[in-house]
Amino acid sequence: MTQTILDDGALAAIIAQGLTARNLRGQRVLVLIPDATRTMPMPRYFAIVRHALREAGAMQQTWMVALGTHPAMDTDALNRLLGCDLTKLSHDESDIAVVNHAWQDPATLVQVGVIDSDTMARLSGGLNSDAVPVRINRAVLTHDLVLICGPVFPHEVVGFSGGNKYLFPGISGPDVINATHWLGALLTSYAIIGTANTAVRAVIDYAAALIPTPRFAICAVVTPAGVHGTFVDNPEAAWAAAAELSAQIHVRWLEKPVQRVIAVLPSMYDELWVGSKGMYKSEPVVADGGEVVIYAPHLHEVSVVHGKSIREIGYHVRDYFLGQWDKFAHVPKGVIAHSTHLRGVGTWHDGIERPRITVTLATGISREECQQLNLNYADYRTIDPQRLAAGDDSECLVIPRAGEFLYRLRDC
Known part of the structure; x- marks a missing residue:
């Protein structure tokens, strides 16, 4: 076109x-x-x-x-x-x-x-x-x-x-x-x-x-x-x-799902509240059991406005909250919504949460805080997006300036 x-x-x-x-x-x-x-x-x-x-x-x-x-x-x-x-x-x-x-x-x-x-x-x-x-x-x-x-x-x-x-x-x-x-x-x-x-x-x-x-x-x-x-x-x-x-x-089409996405965030996303768009826009092309890595060495803040509430509840799938609503009814629904959007779809049954994919932060947010947030941690210094993008691993998709272009599977 x-x-x-x-x-x-x-x-x-x-x-x-x-x-x-x-x-x-x-x-x-x-x-x-x-x-x-x-x-x-x-x-x-x-x-x-x-x-x-x-x-x-x-x-x-x-x-x-x-x-x-x-x-x-x-x-x-x-x-x-x-x-x-x-x-x-x-x-x-x-x-x-x-x-x-x-x-x-x-x-x-x-x-x-x-x-x-x-x-x-x-x-x-x-x-x-x-x-x-x-x-x-x-x-x-x-x-x-x-x-x-x-x-x-x-x-x-x-x-x-x-x-x-x-x-x-x-x-x-x-x-x-x-x-x-x-x-x-x-x-x-x-x-x-x-x-x-x-x-x-x-x-x-x-x-x-x-x-x-x-x-x-x-x-x-x-x-x-x-x-x-x-x-x-x-x-x-x-x-x-x-x-x-x-x-x-704004839509990029793939023929088949990938196991891993490296979502490289631009500097305009200076907190996870908005930087999580790197996950939202790539989630549809990640295979079950796959991973989205949010790569943003410049990002150190979860949310200036909502950080306290997010740290209280962490990041979980929707049914985790619906299945025990009494515990979370006091939290603003907009904050819970953000939590579920970043964690992606999944299930919660018999007290066990099963997200469809893994979400990993390779940012300036510490390992300890990632654990508190219920997210995986990776040291961004161990990841080279340019090298990965130039490689021949068809199961890894590197998305530069992630967050605005949506990635979808052609048969979905």
């Missing part, structure tokens, strides 16, 4: 055409963007989109980093993300503000509705019937338009990322975050990653429809090579088009 890369001129034309179709005269626009854990040429989009919004008549632009539960970005990190000096920008362009979402601060949140028990049961296919209050950053109510601007990739919780996911969990409160991530865990990443129409997506889209402010989206399909496509439309339509292209761009 020929892959077209959009230059700045083509990208600007697509975005300008999409935004000028709306009447933005005098409007305050809330722009939701990813943090540094997603591949996205944000300096390009920041320059092009803010110019296009201004040309379309927008009066005020608030650019909010849709962190979900990721750590907040300081000024230096934001400068790197957006490719500019924000202190100078605030002086030169007074209509622009850049802020972080603060999911743990109740004062920043407002309730826009409830997903009632019957609706949740219907959307989840009967897997969950708990009513969920829908809380979101109150900035959605103080602006005239919410503009989502972010990439779309295969995703372990929702099937494909992007679109309304920048609202939930991007700028939401913990209720929807925990509910959607737990639903994804019940379904398992193995089953839904790279699938467009999932129950989790249905819940997210339902919650988004409760927001009274108009929504619009710029959904991008990007790789390190560049921007392959950008779609500007309502969030559901823009996301659907981007997900269709992502399925062509």
Whole structure:
């Protein structure tokens, strides 16, 4: 398949055409963007989109980093993300503000509705019937338009990322975050990653429809090579088009399973909470009894935000938790979901846990902590990814820059 890369001129034309179709005269626009854990040429989009919004008549632009539960970005990190000096920008362009979402601060949140028990049961296919209050950053109510601007990739919780996911969990409160991530865990990443129409997506889209402010989206399909496509439309339509292209761009097909994967993480994954994507994206091609090695010498942290809870429960398969729920009911479901996603599918019966594959950390995390987390340990200094990649072992797959391309078996 020929892959077209959009230059700045083509990208600007697509975005300008999409935004000028709306009447933005005098409007305050809330722009939701990813943090540094997603591949996205944000300096390009920041320059092009803010110019296009201004040309379309927008009066005020608030650019909010849709962190979900990721750590907040300081000024230096934001400068790197957006490719500019924000202190100078605030002086030169007074209509622009850049802020972080603060999911743990109740004062920043407002309730826009409830997903009632019957609706949740219907959307989840009967897997969950708990009513969920829908809380979101109150900035959605103080602006005239919410503009989502972010990439779309295969995703372990929702099937494909992007679109309304920048609202939930991007700028939401913990209720929807925990509910959607737990639903994804019940379904398992193995089953839904790279699938467009999932129950989790249905819940997210339902919650988004409760927001009274108009929504619009710029959904991008990007790789390190560049921007392959950008779609500007309502969030559901823009996301659907981007997900269709992502399925062509971001999926690598194998003819048969491998025994071992070396998932080499890029530096943008600086904690296991996000670096575990190296496991999610390769799990489908690992043979039963095989191994995924997360290779990241730079990674020393499990999670700045959730580390305490993760260390309390460790990493286990889904049924380990379901089979003894009383022991874990106090733990946020989003944390348990992360635990099950990284450990992969498996069984728990008669007190014995049997994961389908082994997960090994070859990182800056110590052997002792790996044991505490219920993960295997390998000294990264004993692993040479380049040598392994150049070798002739067909049972070992080395994935450079692991975490965004999904690997699947062709007959699955």
